[in-house]
Amino acid sequence: MLSSDVKVISVDDHLCEPRDLWERRLPARLQEAGPHVVETDGGSEQWCFEGVIAGPSGLSAVAGTDLKGRTMDPRRFDDMRPGCYDPVARLEDMDEDGVWAQLNFPQFPGFAGTRFLRAKDHELAHACLQAWNDYVFEEWCATSPDRLLPMILVPLWDPALAVAEIERCAPRGAKAITFPDTTDSLGLPSFHTDHWDAVWSAAEAAELPICMHFGTSGVPRAIAPDAPKMASTVIAGFTLFPSMSDLLCSPTLHRHPKLQIVYSEGGIGWMPYALERLDQVWEHYRFYDLEPRVDAEVRPSDLFREHVYGCFIDDRFGVENRHKVGVDRILFETDYPHADSLWPNSRKHVEEVLTDVPADEAKQMVHDNAVRLFRLSD
């Protein structure tokens, strides 16, 4: 059971950028190409970046709406709850939801900033990315530094710039870095290369966990294009299993003993199977397949227990099997304001899911692990 005095910390939510974020923060010469909101003929408001109109989709901000009323159509800012883009309203919505603190991913830039990776003009993209990080420190999180925890974007197109951004933001109190769950799918070197070593070392030095949200690598097309949207939604979190297998079979965690990875919105109920399967395959394949890249004496499940966190919203099977994942390796998330969110019932719901869980373990998963990992004062 979850004791009533435990402050719930959610490690995966989303802030919808206010319409004037970049207009206010970019130098004048970059404003026309930078992200700004335009009216479309269909009566929706959408972002325009480098002359291209893109998103948001209707599912990106539906917290509190009736299930039967949801559509895929683009929406207007006025259709969203102000808590989507206004940090003061967000805190009120968190109060109503029973959530003490949140770690928010970007929305328009992509959850790991891949829109800026794909930009034609990387100088512009760099300015946009730094403006987002500055907004997070100076406005969003400044509203309530204990409750709105700063996560930062890094330029994915240049590891040296990424290191510089980590070093620029760490002293300002950054708590985490958002990063794609795989990179080769984005046309970048994979985790099997040494391309990212300086970035991982900078994250280790700054004690910043890497949050890898499902979908940030570009979801592999494993579902028929004419399937209902729900089919790909079902497997969304599951797409982190290939990513985790890729990472745990790579040299990354062997070379970076302090690096911490959080798989966001991936669920935990699949992890016990995944860890058993990883170790079985490692047993069969390690002698000819791994050498000399990784240490063939360290099991993938050992790496997991030192380096990886899973997150849950509503995953009864995962919670029942928490000891197979490791109670110290599980975090809670609420996904406000997206379609998986249970707002305004997140706390009520997780209390119910945790009914049969001992109080100390419940507290670990919804509070203590996040405090330790993100070095929170509370």
Next chain:
Amino acid sequence: MLSSDVKVISVDDHLCEPRDLWERRLPARLQEAGPHVVETDGGSEQWCFEGVIAGPSGLSAVAGTDLKGRTMDPRRFDDMRPGCYDPVARLEDMDEDGVWAQLNFPQFPGFAGTRFLRAKDHELAHACLQAWNDYVFEEWCATSPDRLLPMILVPLWDPALAVAEIERCAPRGAKAITFPDTTDSLGLPSFHTDHWDAVWSAAEAAELPICMHFGTSGVPRAIAPDAPKMASTVIAGFTLFPSMSDLLCSPTLHRHPKLQIVYSEGGIGWMPYALERLDQVWEHYRFYDLEPRVDAEVRPSDLFREHVYGCFIDDRFGVENRHKVGVDRILFETDYPHADSLWPNSRKHVEEVLTDVPADEAKQMVHDNAVRLFRLSD
């Protein structure tokens, strides 16, 4: 515990076609283009089809070899155990393994015959496919009809031909049809169309389950190309989760109430999470996403429990959670002679895995469910 008098039935093994299968069975005019074995410069023996040399890889027949000695290199027939391609030797290997009966997938044609789908000449491919089915009835399974169970290939490029092949083979005692786990990935219409309805109806009429082996749809590239082979091997079975989500969100099972699907070499430990997640997403999305294609009152997990079987080799977590899958929905497999096989210890191993399982449930999973589903006499 598994009682010593229970006959173990494995529903997923592989027969390596003997080198002269097609030379003996194709008309003379097709023999040059048809599959035949050639010596390569590197000293291996490989299949040649339509003038192209292809496979087998070294991992396709390793049962009983030392883990440290395994390589990815192509092999010679003499390097394999005769049980790979000789049904008499196979029965001896099954005796040594403690396995009573096997259902064998093809090897060279692809586990669901996709090599023939990709053939330039479909008249040739059709003849090759029928030769394989004839070989299975007349030679492989004729050696011991109770112990070697006939599974058939169908022409994937033409549903009418597939129906004809089902109708040709059903009266000969076919027990199952091998079929890709998704079709759109192969450039064919998806399960969301009515393209396959006649095939499903023919399978229902003949009471033939559809066995969908992982990898038959072309594994989605979710792992970095420079990752160790082990990373993609780990997720192999997991690739059936997207396929299952695709199927359970499609009209297929709503329209074909008797159709039975077996997910081969996919494991079962991920299924409880998958079923919980499927129902959650269905709850959130069904009103605007499914209509009018499927019945929005039938949960994906309800469809699963009427239509789907999972299979396990060595999946302790799955066996522990068998009641969340349904003990009547679980089958056993040994994967002889591939890399996941535990030959000659399959029975010993599954006895150990089932130590804490009540005898009636153990018998259901390794015997009774297969007898019922495949209409076996035993």
